[in-house]
Amino acid sequence: MIMSAGLWAAFWSAAKAMAAACLFAAPLMAQFDYSTWQKNDISPSRLKTWMDCPRKYFYNYVQHLPKPGRDFFISGNVFDEIAMEMFREDTSQDIEPIVDLAGDVMRERLDYNSEWYKKNLIRGRDATFSDLRKLNGAVMSMVEREKAVLDFRTWTRGFLTAWQNGEDFLGNKLSMLPIVDTQVECIWPIQIEGQTVRIHGYADMLHEDGSVTDLKMASDWHTSIWTAGRIMSEMQWVPYSQALNTNDFRYIVTHKHKTGYKEKRRAGQPTVETFEVTVYPTDVERFKDLVTQFVRSTDFLNGHEKGVFPAEPEYGGNALGWGGAPRKNICKNKDETGSICKQENSTTALNCTVCSGPLPNFNEYQLPQVNFCRKLCDFKDTCFKECFGGSFREAPDPRELTHGARTLDAKDTNDAMGYKEGLTDATNRI
Ligand code: SF4
Numbered sequence: 001m002i003m004s005a006g007l008w009a010a011f012w013s014a015a016k017a018m019a020a021a022c023l024f025a026a027p028l029m030a031q032f033d034y035s036t037w038q039k040n041d042i043s044p045s046r047l048k049t050w051m052d053c054p055r056k057y058f059y060n061y062v063q064h065l066p067k068p069g070r071d072f073f074i075s076g077n078v079f080d081e082i083a084m085e086m087f088r089e090d091t092s093q094d095i096e097p098i099v100d101l102a103g104d105v106m107r108e109r110l111d112y113n114s115e116w117y118k119k120n121l122i123r124g125r126d127a128t129f130s131d132l133r134k135l136n137g138a139v140m141s142m143v144e145r146e147k148a149v150l151d152f153r154t155w156t157r158g159f160l161t162a163w164q165n166g167e168d169f170l171g172n173k174l175s176m177l178p179i180v181d182t183q184v185e186c187i188w189p190i191q192i193e194g195q196t197v198r199i200h201g202y203a204d205m206l207h208e209d210g211s212v213t214d215l216k217m218a219s220d221w222h223t224s225i226w227t228a229g230r231i232m233s234e235m236q237w238v239p240y241s242q243a244l245n246t247n248d249f250r251y252i253v254t255h256k257h258k259t260g261y262k263e264k265r266r267a268g269q270p271t272v273e274t275f276e277v278t279v280y281p282t283d284v285e286r287f288k289d290l291v292t293q294f295v296r297s298t299d300f301l302n303g304h305e306k307g308v309f310p311a312e313p314e315y316g317g318n319a320l321g322w323g324g325a326p327r328k329n330i331c332k333n334k335d336e337t338g339s340i341c342k343q344e345n346s347t348t349a350l351n352c353t354v355c356s357g358p359l360p361n362f363n364e365y366q367l368p369q370v371n372f373c374r375k376l377c378d379f380k381d382t383c384f385k386e387c388f389g390g391s392f393r394e395a396p397d398p399r400e401l402t403h404g405a406r407t408l409d410a411k412d413t414n415d416a417m418g419y420k421e422g423l424t425d426a427t428n429r430i
């Protein structure tokens with residue numbers, strides 16, 4: 001959107017006043033204008049979901065199954081809407097007030113009483129505190145929400161500082177070209193079998209030289225970290241560049257680094273990397289083929305009536321979530337005489353088969369109902385039951401058992417897993 005200087009000044013002072021009063025009853029920035037959306041429009045995220053797994057697409061876009069809220073969706077939104085929008089007007093300005101404001105808006109949106117939360121995070125039901133969940137399925141506690149706000153502030157500050165200095169703290173160059181517009185509507189019509197479908201979305205920045213930038217705030221988790229190779233499976237650069245009549249596209253990625261372990265784990269300074277990509281005719285043809293495949297196999301133009309949506313799980317081996325071999329689940333409990341038990345238990349055991357004492361190295365990824373598919377997916381439970389018979393479930397899930405003196409809670413499982421990424425709520429039924 002383009003704002004006049006006067007409008008901007010009014011907006012800025014209003015926003016600051018709101019920040020001071022901590023009042024965010026109304027959305028700060030204008031929401032996307034969906035009035036220009038047509039029936040046959042396809043967003044890049046719709047395509048991306050289908051690319052990940054047609055069954056995931058079916059649960060999300062056809063059946064509209066409920067799914068939990070994720071704090072990283074909120075932070076991504078605030079990053080685009082607040083931090084980038086406010087800073088770009090004057091990149092020599094003090095960064096801290098923007099960091100404060102972005103943090104406040106994020107905190108507000110994490111609150112289930114907020115209008116934003118009700119409107120954007122949940123669908124078809126009342127908002128509750130427990131809608132917001134971590135990747136392992138546990139409800140995000142108040143402490144964790146506040147921690148997410150602090151982490152977000154650190155990453156936002158790092159991005160804005162890199163923008164201001166022309167490089168990040170490691171010296172990666174960031175040369176932000178002059179911007180003519182932000183949140184630019186991109187509509188790219190494609191003819192498929194005599195019908196028109198439109199790829200429809202919003203590019204973060206259009207520059208004076210006609211090139212386009214999309215901003216990403218991305219996990220540095222090794223399976224999802226951004227490298228140049230990741231661009232090939234991203235869905236924005238081809239349609240947005242075609243819609244805006246350019247072949248020059250770039251992704252500017254703020255890597256959300258973390259430091260420390262367990263409770264001390266928190267955001268570290270982010271690196272900010274620029275990935276330039278030139279759009280070739282082959283890219284455009286490939287993308288059209290992809291959309292054609294999508295339209296045909298999902299029967300998109302006929303309300304998905306005859307679409308096929310196979311589950312395409314991805315098996316990741318018998319490993320920890322981060323890819324290492326499972327740790328041996330060796331009992332370190334002592335008996336009355338002080339000698340250590342040393343019994344080696346299965347990695348899905350929570351309590352020692354010999355002494356019944358608690359074990360530290362429970363590995364959720366070894367549960368068959370979890371590790372049949374390692375994709376990031378909110379519908380694992382439903383998928384496993386519907387598409388795979390759910391028969392592995394006859395194998396007991398140790399998390400559902402209570403052993404003697406030890407009762408499981410979410411923290412136990414988190415600690416035992418030793419990591420937080422890659423799981424979904426559906427896989428964790430504690
Ligand atoms: S669990 Fe895996 S196979 Fe099933 S819908 Fe999700 S991504 Fe697809």
Ligand SMILES: [Zn+2]
Pocket residue numbers: 331332333341342343352353354355356357
């Ligand atoms: Zn033991």
